[in-house]
Amino acid sequence: MEAIWSTRAVTAGALSSSDETAVPTKIENVEMEAVHCSADGKAGGSTKVLRRFPIVRQWSGEVRFLVADETIDESTFHTHLLTAGTLIGIGRWRPINNGKYGKFMIEKFKWEKVELPV
Numbered sequence: 001m002e003a004i005w006s007t008r009a010v011t012a013g014a015l016s017s018s019d020e021t022a023v024p025t026k027i028e029n030v031e032m033e034a035v036h037c038s039a040d041g042k043a044g045g046s047t048k049v050l051r052r053f054p055i056v057r058q059w060s061g062e063v064r065f066l067v068a069d070e071t072i073d074e075s076t077f078h079t080h081l082l083t084a085g086t087l088i089g090i091g092r093w094r095p096i097n098n099g100k101y102g103k104f105m106i107e108k109f110k111w112e113k114v115e116l117p118v
Contacts, residue, residue: 025056030054031056031057032052032055033053033054033055035051035052036048036050036051037049037051053093065077066114074111077111078106078109085103085106089104090102090104
């Protein structure tokens with residue numbers, strides 16, 4: 001029987017660090033989206049203000065994770081990353097917040113075992 005993993009184990013047992021991401025455009029050429037948002041930044045507020053958010057349609061980056069929980073194996077972690085790219089996403093209006101932006105793909109996945117000093 002295959003083990004069932006909760007995201008709690010993965011989020012508690014993994015730490016990310018990232019290098020700079022590459023956005024192939026200059027800030028003055030970034031597309032903007034105007035959205036009426038709650039003035040206090042909290043969902044459901046009665047006072048709305050117009051805010052502009054950048055839309056970056058193409059970007060790339062390298063992210064490294066330290067998986068400290070030994071019960072999380074390579075296959076489990078890779079599956080969680082693939083699922084996160086489709087169902088969770090990153091940014092303001094990502095899929096987990098009923099949005100259409102922020103999805104990502106894993107182009108390269110490398111698993112290394114590193115011995116940490118005690």
